[in-house]
Amino acid sequence: MSDLTHIDNKGRANMVDVSEKAVTKRTATARSIVYLPDVIMQQLTGGDIQTKKGAVFQTAIIAGIMAAKKTGELIPLCHPLGLDNCNIDIQVNDEDEVVILCTTTITAKTGIEMEALVGASVAALTIYDMCKAMSHDIVIKETKLIEKTGGKSDFRRDYQD
Template structure:
């Protein structure tokens, strides 16, 4: 049964009125692969561009996006996040972005974590494309979520 479809087959927002308020946490990851032409600009823990520091800007963009998820994804409930934390690390030519969102509510925050990680990845792309367009956003996925009817933990 699809929860976003009413009995007549029309899209609908899920009614969460009868659900219990619980602590809900979700963590998502996006991986961006940059080529050597871009990675040579890595200084310390960030890539410097004329537009500014790439990772710092991506963290701000991801946070802003997570807060606006219901404006972007139809039928998502507007949520006032208690917390949104993005971390960005590198492993070789991969930029690993993790977004963790949390709140006390009747509905989960996995879409907010996924949107935050996705927009941070797109921001890395946007800020680095002047160096090279040879950039791949190869993966965005939910790693784990807790606090709802079904917890989820990625095993691979």
């Protein structure tokens, strides 16, 4: 009835049955970009922003990892997965935007794109939360999948897309 994997033949929501799939190593990288106004970017020293709440980027990294590990609890039809690894890197690019890359790895029967997307998203939201006292002109510009490997097909887009 549908090519959508989370819809059964009667049109109802359905968790994908992965019981017959092969176990493979799977990775995914997602990126979120956050615009911080100059009043906040001026606080950037030593690769992080210090606020009364603490180190912004370090806190965002921890929050993103914690969120990636809980993706199956947050997204209704995601399988609960025990990640083999989750790495979050936060850098400031040439346009003074904060670029968050979340890379997740697992050896399993299902992919981990959602874990990478959730990790990057929550890291971005944490940056917003920790900096909002300085300005509400913060913009979370985008979150998107950059790459996935393993499973039925691989996917990769240019990091500049």
